[in-house]
Amino acid sequence: MQSGKELIDTALYGGIPERIPVSIVSTAWIFNNYGQDLALVDRDGEQMAKSWLAFNRDFGADSVCPMLSPMLIPEYYGSELRIPQGGFPLLVKPAIQEPADLDKLEAFDPAGAPRVAAAVDCVKRLVKEIGSTTFIWLVCIGPISTLSRLMDTQLIMECLVEDPGFIERAFEFSVEVFKTTMEPLIESGVDAIDFSDPVASPDMVSPRMYKRFFWKHDREVAKWIQSKGVHAIYHICGDVLRIIEEMQNTTARGLSVDAPLDLAQARDRVPDATLIGNVDPANIIMNGTPATVTAACEAAMIQGGSNGRFILAPGCDVPPTSPSRNIDAMIRAARQFRH
Amino acid sequence: MGTKKILEILKQTIIDGNRKATPALAQKAIDMEVPPYTIVTDACSPAMAEVGELYQQGEYFVPEILMSAKAFESAMAIIEPLLKSKKLELAGTVVLGVCEGDIHSIGKNLVATMLEAGGFNVIDLGTDVPAKKFIATAIKSNADIIGVSALMTTSMIGMKDIVHMVKEEGLGVKVMVGGGPVNQEYADSIGANAYGRDAMDAVRVARNLMEDIRGS
Known part of the structure; x- marks a missing residue:
């Protein structure tokens, strides 16, 4: 019988695993569930690892998903963020207030960011304890969307139209920062890096603009990750049907897709891709019941997995207040599902 | 010319x-x-x-x-x-804002502009707005509609409080909701009067609500 690690590895390498694997992509729910303080936990590798090890013991999923804090790079460069009680980080004051501010930012030095060391510590602990059987799936914000925490998203949107040269420079800067940040995590033994790019969503920018400004950088990131011997998993929020072929052309081995996407149509468009998703985080995982979660998971596995490689996962980050019984239902659904 | x-x-x-x-x-x-x-x-x-x-x-x-x-x-x-010197016929008054704990303003700003272009008087409360402030402003301005936006699954929960408070206070104001994780099903589940898919749809929804208000 394949271990969780083997199931996910097989799916990402383009094979058909013994059963559909499941990954609970979560940067906040996990710590909420185990009583950790979201404002502090990302500075403590031992505590982060403790939560994921407990999750691995209690739920028996195929992967654990340590995170690189989405606050790390923005705060390093002086953005002010805050975490509401039980919520995701909010940008209060961005480091880049106007395009000229970009030129003041220096190269990123991981030694000056304690959260990198905490994430590395967490990953090393997970690799040591469970890495031979459980897939280590690192979750982070990709470089393009990290920029939306260095500067206001509205300013990015304005510059895409009025100052494309600046946006190109800003994206290039962010990609370099991303690579520098990821190096020690890759060395620590992660199996995959799941980088998300919500700003590239077709809910925000046109497929034309995605292709002109975003795609080449995300492809560079995917190729770079995979050149290091680690799987690249690429996530864009919203209904990505119009850009799913371009997403596959980034060469990322896993395409993580959000709840609004019609999985059956996506499967038709990219028959060879490993699709990952796409259970509705808010309406099903947070507000549903185990019965509705099970039904949604089965529907996703039939549409996404009956004729191709598939990993069951939330469509986007699991909301922090989701009931644990719904997470349990999701994992059971994958374990019990048969084609 | x-x-x-x-x-x-x-x-x-x-x-x-x-x-x-x-x-x-x-x-x-x-x-x-x-x-x-x-x-x-x-x-x-x-x-x-x-x-x-x-x-x-x-x-x-x-x-x-x-x-x-x-x-x-x-x-x-x-x-x-x-x-200012000319009294315009307003389509209605909308108190608009983003739920408490959420500072994503782009969608809300677009809704505000589209409603204004559609002839509505928009009172924009900005982002991270507590439920009580929506209610107090709606009462003070005799608003027809409260429009609430959220981009985060953690903040959309605040919409429920606004709907609850409107009912508790017995206000005639209608509540319309929208934003990334919100859909018609969620709007129905919390008892909101309407759901707007995007900024353009919000104008149509607000006009429909005004017809309901004027017809009742």
């Missing part, structure tokens, strides 16, 4: 999202003695309606709509002081 032509150019410049050019064009129309109200009804509002159409057709996305909204606002900044 005739008055019809200048209005056409202003309209197209708003559609093109050229915010640097629209103030001068609005001023030129005023200098040509086009009544300010006519500039709004014949150029600015139809421009935003067409922007809405372009969005529906999949031609425009957030950056393009945003720039058109900026161009519209730049023109309105010139025209609005001259409108």
Whole structure:
């Protein structure tokens, strides 16, 4: 019988695993569930690892998903963020207030960011304890969307139209920062890096603009990750049907897709891709019941997995207040599902 | 250049999202003695309606709509002081804001612009707005509609509190909701009066709610 690690590895390498694997992509729910303080936990590798090890013991999923804090790079460069009680980080004051501010930012030095060391510590602990059987799936914000925490998203949107040269420079800067940040995590033994790019969503920018400004950088990131011997998993929020072929052309081995996407149509468009998703985080995982979660998971596995490689996962980050019984239902659904 | 032509150019410049050019064009129309109200009804509002159409057709996305909204606002900044003396017929009053714990403002800003272009009086409370503030402002301004936006699954929960407080206070104000994780199912589950899929849909939804209000 394949271990969780083997199931996910097989799916990402383009094979058909013994059963559909499941990954609970979560940067906040996990710590909420185990009583950790979201404002502090990302500075403590031992505590982060403790939560994921407990999750691995209690739920028996195929992967654990340590995170690189989405606050790390923005705060390093002086953005002010805050975490509401039980919520995701909010940008209060961005480091880049106007395009000229970009030129003041220096190269990123991981030694000056304690959260990198905490994430590395967490990953090393997970690799040591469970890495031979459980897939280590690192979750982070990709470089393009990290920029939306260095500067206001509205300013990015304005510059895409009025100052494309600046946006190109800003994206290039962010990609370099991303690579520098990821190096020690890759060395620590992660199996995959799941980088998300919500700003590239077709809910925000046109497929034309995605292709002109975003795609080449995300492809560079995917190729770079995979050149290091680690799987690249690429996530864009919203209904990505119009850009799913371009997403596959980034060469990322896993395409993580959000709840609004019609999985059956996506499967038709990219028959060879490993699709990952796409259970509705808010309406099903947070507000549903185990019965509705099970039904949604089965529907996703039939549409996404009956004729191709598939990993069951939330469509986007699991909301922090989701009931644990719904997470349990999701994992059971994958374990019990048969084609 | 005739008055019809200048209005056409202003309209197209708003559609093109050229915010640097629209103030001068609005001023030129005023200098040509086009009544300010006519500039709004014949150029600015139809421009935003067409922007809405372009969005529906999949031609425009957030950056393009945003720039058109900026161009519209730049023109309105010139025209609005001259409108103050004229009593306009308002489509209704909307108290608008983003749920407490959420500071994502783009969607809410676009809704505000589209509602204003559609003739609504919009009281924009901004982001991270507590439920009580929505209610207090709606009472104070005798609003017809409360519009609530959220982009985060953690903050959309606040919509439920607003609906609950409206009912508890026995207010006649209608509540419309929208934003990334929100859908019709969620709107129904919390007892909201309506759900707007996007900024353009919000105008249609608000107009429908006004028909309900006027018909009751």
